[in-house]
Amino acid sequence: MRALLEAARWAPSANNSRPWRFLVAHRGGEAFTRLLGILSPGNCSWAHAASALVLVAAQTVDDTGRSRPWALFDTGQAVAALSVQAEADGCSVHPMGGFDTDARAPRVRPRDGTDAAGGPGGRPARPGAELPEPLAARERAPRSREPLEALMLTAPESPARRVA
Numbered sequence: 001m002r003a004l005l006e007a008a009r010w011a012p013s014a015n016n017s018r019p020w021r022f023l024v025a026h027r028g029g030e031a032f033t034r035l036l037g038i039l040s041p042g043n044c045s046w047a048h049a050a051s052a053l054v055l056v057a058a059q060t061v062d063d064t065g066r067s068r069p070w071a072l073f074d075t076g077q078a079v080a081a082l083s084v085q086a087e088a089d090g091c092s093v094h095p096m097g098g099f100d101t102d103a104r105a106p107r108v109r110p111r112d113g114t115d116a117a118g119g120p121g122g123r124p125a126r127p128g129a130e131l132p133e134p135l136a137a138r139e140r141a142p143r144s145r146e147p148l149e150a151l152m153l154t155a156p157e158s159p160a161r162r163v164a
């Protein structure tokens with residue numbers, strides 16, 4: 001877990017503002033039970049077996065009250081770094097947006113000006129082994145993404161070029 005958080009800590013951020021915050025809950029502890037309690041039933045059905053749950057938050061407002069427009073982007077990058085580190089260490093991370101956003105505020109919100117940005121759950125290295133259907137089938141299914149060409153935007157032609 002320390003290596004995962006270290007990877008997140010070194011992520012780049014706008015003006016090096018480092019807006020990410022983490023609440024780590026290991027299975028068996030009270031915080032884990034509380035976090036499990038705010039997950040959607042579908043997520044709860046598999047996340048209960050995770051080694052740890054991590055609530056990820058972004059400070060969208062700085063200490064002087066100024067807005068941090070890149071906070072969610074930056075925090076997503078930190079989570080990406082954390083996830084890659086986890087895979088490199090033989091673990092798995094599964095992001096979850098499916099949790100009760102009203103419940104989280106009074107109970108686990110670290111401080112004002114902070115928004116939760118999705119919580120990854122650490123889980124065993126061989127996902128699917130203990131999952132009930134249809135979740136196991138979802139894990140076995142081929143992963144799908146658009147071809148790269150479908151993601152490419154076309155830049156507008158510059159005026160100089162149009163004149164020529």
Ligand SMILES: Cc1cc2nc3c(=O)[nH]c(=O)nc-3n(C[C@H](O)[C@H](O)[C@H](O)COP(=O)(O)O)c2cc1C
Pocket residue numbers: 043094095096097098099117118143144
């Ligand atoms: C912000 C975010 C929220 C997500 N929320 C959930 C969730 O609540 N439950 C879940 O099972 N997966 C969740 N996922 C995982 C996505 O469903 C998954 O990445 C997507 O289906 C693609 O699957 P793959 O990465 O295995 O190819 C979430 C992913 C992200 C990035």
